[in-house]
Amino acid sequence: MEGRAKQVVIVGGGISGMTLAVALRRQGVAAHVVEKARPEDQLGTGINLQNNALRALKQVGLLDDCLAAGFPWNSVVTRDHKGHVLDERTLPWTLEPGIPGALGIMRTTFAKILADHAEREGVDISYGTTVDKVDQHADGVDVQLSSGESLRADVLVAADGVYSPLRNLVFGTEHRPFYAGQGVWRYTVPRPETLDGFTMFRGPTGGAVGCLPLAPDTAYFFLLESSVSPIRFEEAELASALAERLAPFEAPELRDAVAKIDEGRHISFRRFDILLMPQPWHRGRVVLLGDAAHSVTPQLTSGGGMAIEGAAVLAEELGRHEAVAALSAYGKRRAERVRTIYDNSLRICELEKDPTSDGSESVKLFVESFKLLDGPY
Template identity: 35%
Template sequence: MSGDRIESIAAALVVGGGIGGMAAAISLAARGVRVELIDLDPEWRVYGAGITITGPTLRAYRRLGLLEQIKAEGAITNRTRLFRYDGTHIADLEEPVIEAGLPATGGIMRPVLHRIMQARVRELAIPVRLGLTVTALENRAEGVDVTFSDGTSGRYDLVVGADSVYSTVREIAFPHMAPAVPTGQGCWRISIRKPPTLEAGEFYLGHANPAGITQCAPDSVYMWMLTPHEKRDAHFTDEELFQRLKELLADFGGNAGWIRDNMTRDDWINYRPLAAALQPRPWYNGRIVLLGDAVHATTPHLASGAGMAVESGIVLAEELGRAGTVAEGLHAYQERRFDRCRDVIESSVGIGRLQLEHGDPEAHKALLEGALSRLNEPF
C-alpha cells in the first residue's frame, strides 16, 4: 500500500476497532501518521457470523495489502447460484472480475477477517487501547483535546469516529445527526459446516423471506435470511433462536433445507433488526471526522457495509495526503464518499422495501443489478 505522505497530521486517534476503524488506522499509518486506536470492547472481539466479500470489497482489501491473506483463509468463487426456495435450480450468475488478478467474489468468517486486520495493525506498531471510549472532544485551532472514559486525556491532530452505528463520537460532536432508522426487516444468520453439495454462493428466491448461503472457508458457511422484524420485549434466548430459525426454514429445499435438518444448538445463530442512515453533511467538525456505520450505515442487501467502511478509511487517508490543509482533505473525503454511500444505502433500503411489500421481482432485479454495476465502478 502506498500513497502521499500526510504532512498536515502527525498524530491521529481512531475511535472504534472494527473494520472501518482498522482500515482508517492502517491507511493513515501507511502514510506516516502516528495512529492510536481505541475500542470499547476489552477483548477486541467480533461476533461469529460470516461475511460476503464482493468484488468491490476485495478490491478495497487489495488496496490495504490484505487480499492474499483473505484468499488464503476465506473462500473465493466466480459465480452465484439462484434457486427457487424449494431447491429448484433457476440459473447460475457468473460474477464479473472488475480488476485484473482480482477474484470475483467470496466469503470469510468475520472473526477471521478481524484477526487478519488486527495482525496488520500490530505489524504497523499502532498502539491499541481496549475497554476505552471518549467522553469529551474539544476542537482547538490545530487539534482536538480528547478526554477518555478512564479519565486520561490527550491531544491529536485528527480524531476519526468509526465507533459503530451507535457512535459516541457522533453523539458528542455532531448534533445535526440522528440515530439510524429501523427499516422494518430483521436478519437471521447461522454459521454452520458446509453442506456436502454446495459449490458456490446460493440465493433462494420466491419466498416471503429471501435467504442465501455464503461459503466462508473450505468447510464452513453462513446462511442469512431476511424477515419482517419480529418485535419482542426481550431478546431471543438461544433455544428460541434455534427453534424459530427452524420454523422459518420449513418451506425450503436444497442446501437451505439441509441446513435446517442438520443445524444443532452448538451452531452460532443470531438475529438482529436492520437499520440504516446516511447522515447529513458535514461529516466532519473541525478536526473530528466520521466514517463507516457511524455516518453511512447500510443494510446487508448489497453485501457492502464492510466494503464501504474499508473504502472510506482508504479515501480519508488518500485525500488528506493530497490536500494542502486538513480542512481541504476532510471536505474532499466527504464529497468523494457521499454520493457512493447514498447510492448503496438507498438501493439497499429500496430492495428491502420491495421484499416487505412482495413487490415486482423485475423491479427487484433491476434495482439490484443497477446498484451492483455502479459498485463495480472505481471509488
C-alpha cells in the same frame, strides 16, 4: 500554516477503523485506535466482500491474507426449495488479476487479520476503553479516555458504529438510526460440498434462504424477515424459531442444517437499523467513518465494502491535503456513491416487503448498483 495530519486517533476498532489505521501507518502517519470491546469479545458470523471492497483491501495491503483465510467466489446460483438449480450467473465485475468477484470470510477471522496487521504496523490500540471528553482547538483535538489517559491528535475519527457515542457527542443527536422494517437470521454451518458460491434457495410460497461460503469448511445460511416493528428473541428461542422458518425448505443442504441446529453453532437475529448522515461528515477536526456515517440495509451486501472504501479514501485524502481540507475532500468524494448505494439498498428492502412487486425494479436497481460499484471509489 496548517500541515498534513501526523497523528490520528480512531475511535472504533472494527472494519473501517482498523483498515484506516493500517492505511495511515503505511503512509507514515501515527495512529491510535480506541476500542471499547476486548479482542476476545469479537462476535459475528460472516461477511461478504464484493470486488470493490477487495480492490480497496489490495490498495491498503490487506488482500492476500483475506484471500488465504476466506472463500473466493464468482457466481450466484438460484435453486428452488427442493434444491433444484433454476439459474446460474457470473458476477458482473471487471476483474483484475488476482482479485475474485467476491469473498466470504468469518467476521472474527477478518477482525483478527485487521488487528494483526495494525499491531505489526505499529498502531497503538487501547482495548476496553471509551472516550469521555473531546476538546477541539485551532491546531488539534484533545481526547480524554475512560482509562484516564489523554491523547492529542490532528484528526479524530468516529468509526464506532451506527450508534456512535462519539458522533452523538460531537454532532448531536438530531440524526438517529431508524428501523428499516427488516432483520436477518444468520446460522453458521459446516460448508455443504455442493455449495461453492453464493446460493439462493427460493421458498415454495415466497421468501428465500441464502448461503454464503466463508472458508473451505464453513458457511452461513441467512434469512431475511420483515416486520412493522422490531422483533426480539431471547437466546434460548433462536434455534427453535429459526428451525420453524426453515421448515418449508426441502433442499438436502437445508434439511441437514436444521437437523444440526441444536449443536451449538452460532445463530443470530439482528434487526436493520440504518442511517445516512448529511454532509459534511466532519465538524472541525472530527470526522465520521463507516457505519457512523452511513449504515445500509444488506441487500447489496455493501455495508462492509462501503466502510473499507471509505477508510482507503480518507487515508488517501489525509496524505494529499492539510488536515481539515482532507476531511472535506473525503466527504465530497464519498457523498454521491454512498448515497446511491444507501438509497438503492433501502428501496430493494422496501420492494421485498411489497407483495405486489414483480421483482423487475429490484433487478434494475441491482444492475445500476453493481455498475456503480465496479467503477472507481
